[in-house]
Amino acid sequence: MAxxxxxxxxxxxxxxxxxxxxxxxxxxxxDPLLARELLLYVWDKAAESLPPRERVAPRGLHLxxxxxxxxxxxxxxLPTPQATGEAHLVAIVYEDDTDLLLAEQRRPSxxxxxxxxxDEAEEEADLPEDLPRYFLLEATLGRTPDEDGTxxxxxxxxxxxxxxxxxxxxxxxxDTTGRFLQALANLLGPLPDTNVPFMRIVRG
Numbered sequence: 001m002a003x004x005x006x007x008x009x010x011x012x013x014x015x016x017x018x019x020x021x022x023x024x025x026x027x028x029x030x031d032p033l034l035a036r037e038l039l040l041y042v043w044d045k046a047a048e049s050l051p052p053r054e055r056v057a058p059r060g061l062h063l064x065x066x067x068x069x070x071x072x073x074x075x076x077x078l079p080t081p082q083a084t085g086e087a088h089l090v091a092i093v094y095e096d097d098t099d100l101l102l103a104e105q106r107r108p109s110x111x112x113x114x115x116x117x118x119d120e121a122e123e124e125a126d127l128p129e130d131l132p133r134y135f136l137l138e139a140t141l142g143r144t145p146d147e148d149g150t151x152x153x154x155x156x157x158x159x160x161x162x163x164x165x166x167x168x169x170x171x172x173x174x175d176t177t178g179r180f181l182q183a184l185a186n187l188l189g190p191l192p193d194t195n196v197p198f199m200r201i202v203r204g
Contacts, residue, residue, distance in 0.1 A: 002085035005056045006078060009046035010087045014076070015134045015157050017042060018092055022132055026094065029074050035063050039076070069185040071095060075177070081139035088152065088171045089137040089180055093188065096130060133158070137168050137180045149173045154183055 018025055028034040039061055047055040062077040068091070076090040134157045142151040149170025156163055165187055169179035 002083045003056060004054060005047045005050055006081070006086050009043055010078060010090060010136065011157070011162075013042050013046050014090065018134060019131050029063060029092075030065070039063060066181055068093060068181050069188045070191040071188065073181070073184070075181070077177075084140050085138065087136040087138050089177065091135040091181070091184055093133040093135065093184065095133065135184055137171065137176075138164075139171065149176065154180075154187070
């Protein structure tokens with residue numbers, strides 16, 4: 001059974017924060033000191049209602065930045081999972097940084113407002129397309145054929161909807177992170193060409 005502390009962090013509070021104020025969170029995560037403070041704050045918030053024995057130390061919690069298929073991506077390394085449903089890695093993929101300000105204006109909730117979703121919020125089916133995408137490398141049951149490491153699945157949260165895209169790379173290997181990012185690149189594909197071709201209207 002997944003432990004409630006890391007599960008609440010990765011499946012509820014972190015995506016909630018990322019989608020509520022995407023531009024502000026993007027700026028804070030870009031600063032190493034602010035990023036550490038923010039992640040630790042959310043980690044502690046995820047355990048505030050739990051008894052001490054169920055709280056997990058944030059050992060291994062770490063953030064780094066990457067380019068994935070041309071997209072700016074924040075990669076969060078998590079404490080080692082111990083059960084199915086917990087995650088090894090989270091990738092916050094920004095499809096288009098120029099759209100973040102507009103997305104933030106539509107969702108004015110403050111960053112530190114990490115209350116549980118209310119009934120009205122739960123009725124929201126989907127998030128706007130220009131908000132960051134939230135992927136996970138989740139621990140799962142099964143076997144990893146012909147390779148060392150533990151089995152995983154590539155998951156994604158989109159609003160209230162959670163889906164598994166495909167089996168992920170084996171976890172616990174030196175190349176796990178690189179293979180996870182490559183799997184994301186393969187899933188996302190190249191960025192669409194947004195350049196509008198020049199058109200000249202000739203009047204007869």
